[in-house]
Amino acid sequence: MSYRITLPEMDTFTAWRDVARRLISANIPPEEVLWSRGAGEKDLFARPLPPLPKSTIPVPKSFVSLARLSIWHCDHTRFHQLYALLWALRSDRTLIEDRGDIRISRLNRMAKEVGRDRHKMHAFLRFREIGDPDAPRRRFAAWFEPSHYTLEPALPFFTDRFGDMDWSIFTPDLSAHFVDGKVQLAEGVDKPDFPIDATEDLWRVYFRNIFNPARVKLTAMTSEMPKKYWANMPEASEIPDLIATAEARVRAMADAAPTVAPKRAEVIKARGKTRDD
Amino acid sequence: MSRLSLEQKLAILSDAAKYDASCASSGGQKRNSRDGKGIGSVTGSGICHAYTPDGRCISLLKILMTNFCIYDCVYCVNRVSSNVQRARFAPEEVVTLTLEFYRRNYIEGLFLSSGIIKSPDDTMADMVRIAKLLRTEHGFRGYIHLKTIPDAAPHLIEEAGLYADRLSINVELPTDNGVKTFAPEKDPVQIRRAMREVKEQKDARKDRSHTGKRPPKFAPAGQSTQMIVGADGANDTTILRTSSRLYTGYRLKRVYYSAFSPIPDSSSALPLIKPPLVREHRLYQADWLLRFYGFDVEEITDSGTADGNLDLDIDPKLAWALKNRHVFPVDVNRADREMLLRIPGIGQRSVGRILSTRRHRTLRYDDLRRMGANLKQARPFISLLDWHPRGLTDTEHLRARFAPQPQQLQLL
Known part of the structure; x- marks a missing residue:
């Protein structure tokens, strides 16, 4: 017979921490707890958690940072893994420093994956203007599909950076709305249709022209910017053509005969010389 | 000449800027706009917002203010004797592009460079004006990197450093002779003087005044420079010695290597070649060993080829290990940090993990795998509780295990 814990979709870490503290102080071992997020499927043999005293427990600092990231991983055993580690730390506090331990290395790998997903969200999310460009607070919106439950841990970056505008970020799982300096989470949505934003054309012009056709290195591009992100990036539509024409452009540069310098060159160089004298 | 649209100018002036390798946005002073009175933040680590098919990261809007130039540097697309189309941004246009791209999360900020027009001072003054407009009129708190013009007046460099996170001046080529040959109007001594000025300005602002007030930060992300690789005849030893001098003498944050493209x-003075990308890559690896792994230049170059270049087939750390097999295998459970850092396939992070775990128990082979070490490389050079390479460290064919297979000749 085990206990069933259903954690909320928002502010999941705080909720997990509160429950974990109570479970530890009630001495309930990991194998007696079933964790889920949101409305999980019912387990016929589970029983609800009895009221337990609220308490705090000392843990190594690095456990907290590990938990704060890995808790957003899509692996459904994450809550259990974290609680099992918390349980094990009671008898051996130094376990957290053992980077060779399978429990520690697995959670660190998960934390790293969430960290990478968050980093990619910070990098590749693209806003489109959806309001009046002359309004005192302009309005922008973005659609992003993270690989983990990454929206919530990714938010501080956006609130720090885009402080003087209103914006929304929609993901299949949750949405975030930043209005007048306050952020609020809401349900997820299907991919919305945003109006066309003319600045995207300028951005594509930049993307085309900053590319150097003589240095094509496709694996370097795709390992950092995997194709799964391309669908929501306006510049990605240019990539196939840039690749297809690169070789011919380089050949054309090599084949072109040296040209005669424009007339003004001599005049300008002569002017420079007299100034030096 | 007909007037160019903003789009046309952007095309010309970003095309003209792409030969500058640096696009880093790291190391700035941390800022944010949570107060809602401005736009932008600097997180300290920098973000690559996109990658082009050349595998390079787009972090900043990297553009030239103008590609008109009175200089005639042979390797440069913008030299006065070139027939490329010319354009010039109005300061407001640069400001608008930066802000509009930034608001859509395309970039971390602006990297502004320029051809030299009229005089170095005029050019520098215009660039400073753009940075000032962004910071003061528009409350822009993102990253700004300004390329300073070597001959510009010191007060302009000083002002630039107050608005910009990073300043850079390109040394262009690894030797003074190279600069004289290929960039006749540039003076290597003057370039170094400008770098020294930036360093001194930065140092001067470290101390608090007698009232205890801290002076405004000067280029908090430091200064960097770029060297073109493969245009002149300088070998890797010369290049790395130059870098090493720049790191210690001017405390540069980064030296960028740009394969001549x-x-x-x-x-006609510089024939077009395929850019030496592998060489560029090896130089960056060697640069890393200089800065973070405790190697000095001679150690690295002595393990290269006879003509003073790095081995193109294997990375410089592995090359060093193969030349110095007498110090291996290293006992991972006992060696100090310096020695651990010298093991091929084991990076700074793995070393940190080894040291923290070692405090509590003795490490085994599988532990290293879980810590993220590259054991295929490290194997012949380490010993652990359950692993010893025996004769492997000294086998004659060890290098062949790592170097790429020789390509079989094709029958015609």
């Missing part, structure tokens, strides 16, 4: 309308 074909440009449109090239000069």
